[in-house]
Amino acid sequence: MAKIPEVTLRSCEKAMPVVGMGTSSYPQADLETGKAAILEAIKAGYRHFDTAFVYGSEQHIGKAIAEALSLGLIKSRDELFITTKLFASFAERDLVVPAIKMSLSVALSFYTVIFFTISSPISRLKTSHVRRTWVVCGAKLRLFFAFLISKLELDYVDMYIIHWPFKLSKEVKSMPVDKELIQPLDIKSVWEGMEDCKKLGLAKGIGVSNFTPQMLEELLLVAKIPPALNQVEMSPIWQQKKLREFCEAKGIHITAYSPLGASGTKWGDNRVVGCDVLEEIANAKGKTTAQIALRWVYEQGVSLVTKSYNKERMRKNVDIFDWCLTQQESEKISQLPQRKTVTFASIVGPHDLVLQIDQEI
Numbered sequence: 001m002a003k004i005p006e007v008t009l010r011s012c013e014k015a016m017p018v019v020g021m022g023t024s025s026y027p028q029a030d031l032e033t034g035k036a037a038i039l040e041a042i043k044a045g046y047r048h049f050d051t052a053f054v055y056g057s058e059q060h061i062g063k064a065i066a067e068a069l070s071l072g073l074i075k076s077r078d079e080l081f082i083t084t085k086l087f088a089s090f091a092e093r094d095l096v097v098p099a100i101k102m103s104l105s106v107a108l109s110f111y112t113v114i115f116f117t118i119s120s121p122i123s124r125l126k127t128s129h130v131r132r133t134w135v136v137c138g139a140k141l142r143l144f145f146a147f148l149i150s151k152l153e154l155d156y157v158d159m160y161i162i163h164w165p166f167k168l169s170k171e172v173k174s175m176p177v178d179k180e181l182i183q184p185l186d187i188k189s190v191w192e193g194m195e196d197c198k199k200l201g202l203a204k205g206i207g208v209s210n211f212t213p214q215m216l217e218e219l220l221l222v223a224k225i226p227p228a229l230n231q232v233e234m235s236p237i238w239q240q241k242k243l244r245e246f247c248e249a250k251g252i253h254i255t256a257y258s259p260l261g262a263s264g265t266k267w268g269d270n271r272v273v274g275c276d277v278l279e280e281i282a283n284a285k286g287k288t289t290a291q292i293a294l295r296w297v298y299e300q301g302v303s304l305v306t307k308s309y310n311k312e313r314m315r316k317n318v319d320i321f322d323w324c325l326t327q328q329e330s331e332k333i334s335q336l337p338q339r340k341t342v343t344f345a346s347i348v349g350p351h352d353l354v355l356q357i358d359q360e361i
Contacts, residue, residue, distance in 0.1 A: 002045035002318040007303055009228040010251050011198075012205025014158050016081050018298060019318050020048030022257065022307035023057035029309070034060030035067065037309040042073050044315045050257075050305045051152075052085035052163055058103055062153040077154065084152065085163035085209065086194070089172060091185055096193025100160055100202050104152050160203035161231060162190060164344070165210045165357055176349030184353060187215060188222045195225045207231065209257075210344075212360035213246045220250060229253040232361055233342050234302065235261055235272050236293050236333050243361060244300065256304040259297045260290050261341050269341060277336060281329050288316055295320040296333050 006015035021041045023034065034057055038049060042064070051057045061082065068074045090099035167183045167190075197203040207229040208219070220226060230247055234240045234256035247254050261272035272278070273289050282289045290306075294317060297304050306317050325333070344354035 001043065002315070002321070004045055004047065004318055005321060007253060009205055009253050011225050012159065012228040014081060014204045016159065016205075016303060017046075017048035018303040019046070019294075019320075020050045020081070020083065020255075020303070020305040021046045021314075022305040023049065023051045023060060024055045024307065025057075025309075028056045029060070031060060031063065033309065035064045037314075038064035039068060039071075039073070040311050041314055042068050044311070045318055046314070047079060048081040048083070048305075050083045052161075053087040053090075053099065053103055054085075054163065058084060058151040062151055066153065081158045082152065082154065083159040083161060084157050085161045086190075088164040088166060088168040091162070091164075091167040091190050093186070093189035093193045096190060097196050097200065097202070100157070100197050102151065104154050104157065104202065156202050156204060158204045159228065160194065160197050160206050161229075162194065162208045162211075165208070165212070165215055166344075166353055175347055179349070179351045182348060182351055182353055185215075187219050191219055191223055195223070198225055205229075210357065210361055212357060213243065214360070216246070216250065216252065227252055229255050229303075231255040231257055231305070233258045233340065234297060234300075234304075235259045235341070236275065236278060236296050236336055237261065237271055238338060238340050239300075239334070239336075240361075244302070248301070254302040256297050256302050258342055259304045259306055260293055271339070271341070275336065277332055281325070281332070285323070287323075291316055291320055292325070292329075292333075295323070295325060296330065299325060299330065 004017045004019050006017050008015050021038070023038070029037070038061055041049070049061050051061050065077060065080065069077070074080065084100075084103050086096060086099055090096060162185075166185050168177065169181050169183050172181060194206045198206050205228040206225060207227045208216070209231040211219070211230050216227070216230065230243075230252050232240060232243065232254060234254065235258060240254070244254055259272075261269055272293050275289065278289045278292045282292045285292070290313070294304060294306060298320060308314050308317060340358070343358045345351075345358055348354055
């Protein structure tokens with residue numbers, strides 16, 4: 001079983017393993033497949049698991065943790081570092097705490113959460129098979145309806161992250177979305193909600209994802225609790241040099257997602273795992289191309305989240321700590337042509353706001 005190093009994060013009460021297992025997949029894995037993969041990852045030494053409300057995998061992690069405890073694979077939930085994320089539809093000051101509570105306990109899937117303002121008497125609403133959470137919104141009340149589907153079933157998460165750097169103004173049932181459904185993120189008010197999550201003990205640390213330097217500057221001006229990390233796409237073919245330098249100067253840790261170019265997904269490609277330079281280095285060292293890419297990311301002083309449900313690849317993806325790249329090998333990788341793999345424009349649509357964000361991260 002691999003021993004994965006940890007990194008101490010600013011404003012986070014718990015050290016974070018530098019390699020986490022991602023759980024985003026398309027099409028979404030079923031519960032048994034997801035749970036089984038997480039259990040195998042725990043056996044392989046993974047202790048950091050990354051999920052999000054929109055991934056539909058929070059329940060997989062919750063069930064896997066319960067089974068891992070019953071099997072004796074872990075002695076305590078505290079051995080694990082769990083990250084989840086605030087989805088853009090909840091990016092309002094008064095919705096942040098209810099959102100994390102839904103992730104921790106019970107909620108409906110991303111596609112069926114209903115938002116509306118009510119004016120009719122409650123007695124006229126059919127409430128069988130639903131759970132109600134009230135949120136004050138001006139003079140009216142906003143009501144969430146959600147079927148009782150168990151989620152993480154935890155008292156807290158170790159890291160809670162603003163997932164997308166913009167707001168979706170209403171329920172979204174499919175992607176891409178219409179332009180009018182996307183709005184700029186009110187960084188100050190949403191971050192106040194994130195700070196509430198930490199103050200209430202619902203999250204040990206809080207951070208952001210896909211934030212540009214300008215957005216981070218704006219956040220740092222108003223934050224009482226600074227963000228512990230910024231989770232962004234980073235790989236040998238999207239090295240994020242300027243953003244890394246900026247975040248290092250500001251004391252913000254970077255976590256890399258899609259360090260293998262999201263190979264095998266609808267939105268990714270094989271340009272990392274199929275890179276000739278990486279393959280040449282891998283052959284010379286007796287490693288896989290993926291191991292070379294992951295080791296390079298780790299050597300840049302960042303943590304990473306990588307996903308595989310294949311047991312052998314899981315183990316190889318954390319077998320990157322007892323060897324290193326030579327200076328010559330690192331220089332070759334640093335000179336690779338750069339191209340972003342994951343863009344918001346490809347997910348939500350080529351709207352001006354997201355195109356600008358794509359250009360800056």
